[in-house]
Amino acid sequence: MKTATKAELALNPKKGLNIRTRSSITGWLFVLLAVIMIFIFYFYPMIQAFILSLKTGTGVNMEYTGFSNYKRLLSDVTFWAAVKNTFIYLIVQVPLMIILGLFISVLLNDNKLRFKGFFRTAIFLPCVTSLVAYAVVFKYLFSPDGLVNSLLMNVHLISSPIQWITDPFWAKITIIIAITWRWTGYNMIFYLSSLQNIDHSVYEAARIDGASAWTQFTKITIPLLKPIILFTSITSTIGTLQLFDEVMNITKGGPGNATLTISQYIYNLSFKYSADFGYAATVSYSIVIMIIILSFIQFKAAGERNG
Numbered sequence: 001m002k003t004a005t006k007a008e009l010a011l012n013p014k015k016g017l018n019i020r021t022r023s024s025i026t027g028w029l030f031v032l033l034a035v036i037m038i039f040i041f042y043f044y045p046m047i048q049a050f051i052l053s054l055k056t057g058t059g060v061n062m063e064y065t066g067f068s069n070y071k072r073l074l075s076d077v078t079f080w081a082a083v084k085n086t087f088i089y090l091i092v093q094v095p096l097m098i099i100l101g102l103f104i105s106v107l108l109n110d111n112k113l114r115f116k117g118f119f120r121t122a123i124f125l126p127c128v129t130s131l132v133a134y135a136v137v138f139k140y141l142f143s144p145d146g147l148v149n150s151l152l153m154n155v156h157l158i159s160s161p162i163q164w165i166t167d168p169f170w171a172k173i174t175i176i177i178a179i180t181w182r183w184t185g186y187n188m189i190f191y192l193s194s195l196q197n198i199d200h201s202v203y204e205a206a207r208i209d210g211a212s213a214w215t216q217f218t219k220i221t222i223p224l225l226k227p228i229i230l231f232t233s234i235t236s237t238i239g240t241l242q243l244f245d246e247v248m249n250i251t252k253g254g255p256g257n258a259t260l261t262i263s264q265y266i267y268n269l270s271f272k273y274s275a276d277f278g279y280a281a282t283v284s285y286s287i288v289i290m291i292i293i294l295s296f297i298q299f300k301a302a303g304e305r306n307g
Contacts, residue, residue, distance in 0.1 A: 053281035062278060069282035079283060081257050082265040085172070089261070090240045093176045098232060100180065101187035102225070106217060108188070109195045120192070124185035134182065135249035139165065142174050168258035171251050175259055178246045183239070187232045194228045195221070230302045237294050241287050262287055 053069055055062040073079055104123060108116055126134065141147050142164035149161040164174045198221075206216050222229070244263035247253055253260035253268075262283060269280040 049281045052278055053285055055278040058275055069279050073282055082260045082262045085259055086261045093179050094236045094240055097180050097184050097187060097236060100184045101191055105188045105191035105195055108192060123188055126182045127186045131245050138178050138250055165251055166255050168255055171259045175246055190228050190232055194225055198224055234295050234298055238291050241290055
C-alpha cells in the first residue's frame, strides 16, 4: 500500500488524518464559536468579578486589599439579615412550589379531565406575565383595603385588615405567595412532560393489583420523576437565592430590611448607596458559594436515595 509523502500531506492535510480525528476536528469547529462566546460572556465576567471582590474604593481609585471584603462580610449585619430572609423564602417556598407543581401536573395529566389545554395555559401564564404588571396587581390585592383583606373580612376570618406590605411577617408571606403564584406553573410543565412519557400500562397494572391513587402517586409517579424533581429543586434553589424582582417591586426590601434579599443588597451596594462595587462583588460570590454547597447536598441526597 502506497503511503502519502510529506509533499502530498502538505498539499492535502486530510490524507494524514483518520476519520475519527477529522470528525473530532469538525465537531470542535462547530462548537468553537459557542465555546468562545460562553467564555467571553460567562467565565470571563466571573473571573473579573472575583478580581473585583479583592479591591476596595470607588471608580478608578480602587486598590487591591486582599480578602478584606470577605472579612467585612462576616460581620455585616445587613448581609446576614438578607441571608436570613433569603433562606426563609428558600425553606418555605421551594418545597411548596415543588409539591404544588407535582399535584397539579398529576391532575392535569388525567385523560378524563376536560379543558386541559385551558388549565395548563392558565397555570403556566404567570411565568410569562410582565413582572411590573403583576407586582402592581399584587400590591393592589394585598393593600389594607385590597381584595384579599375584603374577602377575608367578609367570611369573618379576620376582624381588621392585615398589613400585608408593611408588617415584617406578613410582608414575607406576601413575597412567598407571589413567587409561588408565578413559578409553580414553570415546574409543572417539566413534571407534566415527564408524566406523559410514562407508560399508562404501569398504572393499569397497579390498579389491577388494587393500588390506590395515593399509592400510585407515591410508589410509581414520584420514583419515576426523581431526576426531574432533582432538576427543579436545584433550579428553584438557584432562582430563590438570586431572588430580586418580586422584593424590589412589591416591598422594596422593607419594612426595615424585613424582606431584603442578597441580590437586592448587591443592587443597593452598587447603585443605591455610595457605589461599592468591590464589596458588591464579594456579596455576589457568597451566592455562588451557597449555590455550590446546596446543589452538592441535593445531588448527594438524591444519589443516596437512588442507591
